[in-house]
Amino acid sequence: MSVIKISNLTRDYGGGKGIFQISFRVEEGEVFGFLGPNGAGKTTTIRHLMGFLRPESGKCRMNHMDCWLDREQIQKTVGYIPGEISFFEDMTGAEFLRFAARYRGMDVGGRQRELLDRFELNPKTKIKKMSKGMKQKVGIVAAFMHDPQILILDEPTSGLDPLMQNRFVELLAQEKKRGKTILLSSHMFEEVERTCDRVGIIRAGRLAAVDSVDTLRRRHMRTYTVTLDSPKRAQAFARDFGGVCAGNRVRVTASQSLETIFLHYYGGGGKHA
Amino acid sequence: MLNRTLYIREMKNSLKLLVIFAAIMTMYVAIIITMYDPALMATLDSFVEVMPELMASVGMQTGATSLLGFMVSYLYGFILLVFPMVFCILRANGLIAKYVERGSMVTLMAAPVRRETIAATQMWVLISGIVILLGYITGVEVAVCHTSFPGELDVSQLVKLNAGLLCLHLFIGGICFWSSCLFSETRYSLAFGAGIPALMYVIQMLANVGGKARDLRYVTFFTLFQPEDLLAGESSAYAGAAILLLAGCAMFAAGIVTFSRKDLHI
Numbered sequence: 001m002s003v004i005k006i007s008n009l010t011r012d013y014g015g016g017k018g019i020f021q022i023s024f025r026v027e028e029g030e031v032f033g034f035l036g037p038n039g040a041g042k043t044t045t046i047r048h049l050m051g052f053l054r055p056e057s058g059k060c061r062m063n064h065m066d067c068w069l070d071r072e073q074i075q076k077t078v079g080y081i082p083g084e085i086s087f088f089e090d091m092t093g094a095e096f097l098r099f100a101a102r103y104r105g106m107d108v109g110g111r112q113r114e115l116l117d118r119f120e121l122n123p124k125t126k127i128k129k130m131s132k133g134m135k136q137k138v139g140i141v142a143a144f145m146h147d148p149q150i151l152i153l154d155e156p157t158s159g160l161d162p163l164m165q166n167r168f169v170e171l172l173a174q175e176k177k178r179g180k181t182i183l184l185s186s187h188m189f190e191e192v193e194r195t196c197d198r199v200g201i202i203r204a205g206r207l208a209a210v211d212s213v214d215t216l217r218r219r220h221m222r223t224y225t226v227t228l229d230s231p232k233r234a235q236a237f238a239r240d241f242g243g244v245c246a247g248n249r250v251r252v253t254a255s256q257s258l259e260t261i262f263l264h265y266y267g268g269g270g271k272h273a
Numbered sequence: 274m275l276n277r278t279l280y281i282r283e284m285k286n287s288l289k290l291l292v293i294f295a296a297i298m299t300m301y302v303a304i305i306i307t308m309y310d311p312a313l314m315a316t317l318d319s320f321v322e323v324m325p326e327l328m329a330s331v332g333m334q335t336g337a338t339s340l341l342g343f344m345v346s347y348l349y350g351f352i353l354l355v356f357p358m359v360f361c362i363l364r365a366n367g368l369i370a371k372y373v374e375r376g377s378m379v380t381l382m383a384a385p386v387r388r389e390t391i392a393a394t395q396m397w398v399l400i401s402g403i404v405i406l407l408g409y410i411t412g413v414e415v416a417v418c419h420t421s422f423p424g425e426l427d428v429s430q431l432v433k434l435n436a437g438l439l440c441l442h443l444f445i446g447g448i449c450f451w452s453s454c455l456f457s458e459t460r461y462s463l464a465f466g467a468g469i470p471a472l473m474y475v476i477q478m479l480a481n482v483g484g485k486a487r488d489l490r491y492v493t494f495f496t497l498f499q500p501e502d503l504l505a506g507e508s509s510a511y512a513g514a515a516i517l518l519l520a521g522c523a524m525f526a527a528g529i530v531t532f533s534r535k536d537l538h539i
Contacts, residue, residue, distance in 0.1 A: 047537075047538070047539075050382070050383060051382075052382060052536070052537040052538070052539055053536045053537065053538070054534075054536055071388075072385050072386060072387045072388075073385070075383065075384055075385040075386075076385040078383070080379075080383040082376070082379045082383070082539075084376055086375050086376035086377045086379065087377055087380060088282075088377055088380070089377075090286075096380075099278060099282060100380060100384070102278040103276060103278040103279060103380075103381070103384055103386065104384045104385065104386075105385070142380075
C-alpha cells in the first residue's frame with residue numbers, strides 16, 4: 001500500500017525555479033530517501049505534503065487523503081522535522097515540548113523523556129540560547145514524541161555531530177522496524193545510502209530517477225581491496241579509512257560525489273544512461 | 274474553534290504589553306480627569322482659544338459643562354483612540370505575520386489543528402486583549418471620578434460611551450488582524466495594519482480643524498465614532514458604532530478565511 005503518493009506535482013515559481021511533474025510513491029514501512037542539492041525542490045515538495053502549499057497542478061496524497069484538503073486529519077499520524085528549525089524563542093526546550101504536546105492534545109509521555117535521553121539533550125535551556133545542533137535535537141524530539149506512523153524529515157541531521165548523527169540513524173532503523181513509513185530528504189549520498197531502501201533523486205525541480213539504494217550503490221560506489229604488509233597495519237588502515245579488515249587485506253568503498261552522480265543522470269556522464 | 278493551549282500561551286504574551294499600556298492609560302486618565310475643575314477649565318479653554326486648530330485636531334473643544342463632557346473632549350479625541358490602536362497594531366502583527374515570517378508557524382501547522390482554529394484562536398487573543406484594555410480603562414475612569422468627584426459621573430453613560438469605543442477598536446483590530454493574515458512578511462503586515470489606521474487618524478485630525486478640510490471626515494472611519502452624539506443618544510451615533518462592530522467582525526472573519534487558504538512558504 002502506498003502511504004505517500006505524489007503525482008505530477010508542479011509548482012512553477014518562474015525563471016526555471018520550482019518543481020515540475022514530480023511523481024513518486026512511498027510504500028508502507030519503507031524508508032524513502034529524497035536526494036538532491038540545495039535548491040533542488042526538496043523542501044517545496046515536502047511543503048506540499050505537509051499541506052502548507054496548495055498544488056498548482058498534480059496531487060499529493062497521504063494515507064489516501066488529500067494533503068491540502070485533509071491536512072488536519074493527516075497531521076494526526078505525521079511527525080515532521082522542518083528543514084529550517086524555528087521555534088518559539090522565548091521558551092525553554094522543555095516548555096516548548098510541553099507546549100507542543102498539549103497543543104496536539106496529548107499528554108507529555110515517557111517517550112519524550114526517552115528521546116531526550118537518547119540525544120543527551122538538556123531541555124532546560126532557552127531556545128534562543130541553543131546552538132543549531134541543540135535546536136535540531138528539540139526538533140527531532142518534537143517530531144517523534146507522539147509516535148507517528150509517517151515521518152517527514154527534511155534534512156534531519158543538519159547541525160548534529162557525527163555521534164548524534166549515528167544515534168539518529170539508529171532511531172530511524174528502530175522506527176522502520178516498527179513499521180513506520182519515512183521520507184527523508186538529504187543532500188548527502190552517504191546519509192541516504194545508510195538509511196534508505198529507495199531513493200528519489202531530484203535536481204532543478206525535476207525527479208531524475210527513483211532507484212533502490214542497492215542499484216545506486218552498485219552504480220556509484222567503488223570498492224577496492226587493499227593488501228598491506230601485516231594484519232596490524234591492515235587494521236590501522238581499516239580504522240583510518242573506514243574499511244573492512246580481513247587478515248592483511250582491507251576492503252574500502254568510496255562513493256562518487258553527489259555532483260558526479262547527478263552528472264550521470266543528466267547526460268554529462270551519459271555512458272551509463 | 275479555539276485551541277486552549279495556544280490561547281493560554283498567547284495571552285501570557287499579551288500580558289506584558291497589556292501591563293505597559295494599562296500603566297500609560299492609568300497615568301493619562303488619572304491626570305486628565307483630576308484636571309476637571311471649573312477654575313482650571315478656564316485655563317484649558319484658554320489654550321483652545323490660543324491654538325484652536327491644534328486643540329481641535331485632537332478633538333479638544335471648549336465649553337464642556339459636565340465631567341463626562343470634559344472627558345469626551347480631552348480623552349476621547351486622542352489618548353483613548355491612539356493608545357489602544359497601537360496595542361492592536363503591535364499585537365495583531367505578532368499573532369500571525371511574525372510567526373509566518375520567522376517560520377515558527379511550522380510548529381502550529383505541523384499538528385492536527387485546523388488552520389481556521391489557529392487563526393480563530395489568535396483572533397480571540399487579540400479581541401480579549403482589546404476588551405481587557407478597554408475594561409481596565411473603564412475601571413480606572415470610574416475609580417478616579419469616584420474618588421475625585423464623588424457622585425458626578427453617570428456610570429451607565431460612561432459604559433455606553435466605552436461600548437462605542439470598543440466597537441471602534443474592534444474595527445481597528447480587524448484591519449490589523451486581516452493585514453497580519455494576508456501578508457507573510459511583517460513589513461507589509463505593519464505597512465497596512467499600522468498604515469491604514471494611522472493615515473485615517475491623520476485625516477481625522479485634519480477634518481477636525483474644520484474649514485474646507487471638514488469634508489475629509491467622510492473618508493475616515495473615525496467619523497463613525499461620535500462620542501458626544503452617543504451620549505446624547507442620537508440614533509446616527511448608534512448606527513455608526515454598529516457599522517464599526519459589524520465591519521470589524523467581517524474583517525476578522527476575512528482574516529481567518531485568508532489565512533486558511535493561503536500558501537505558506539514556511
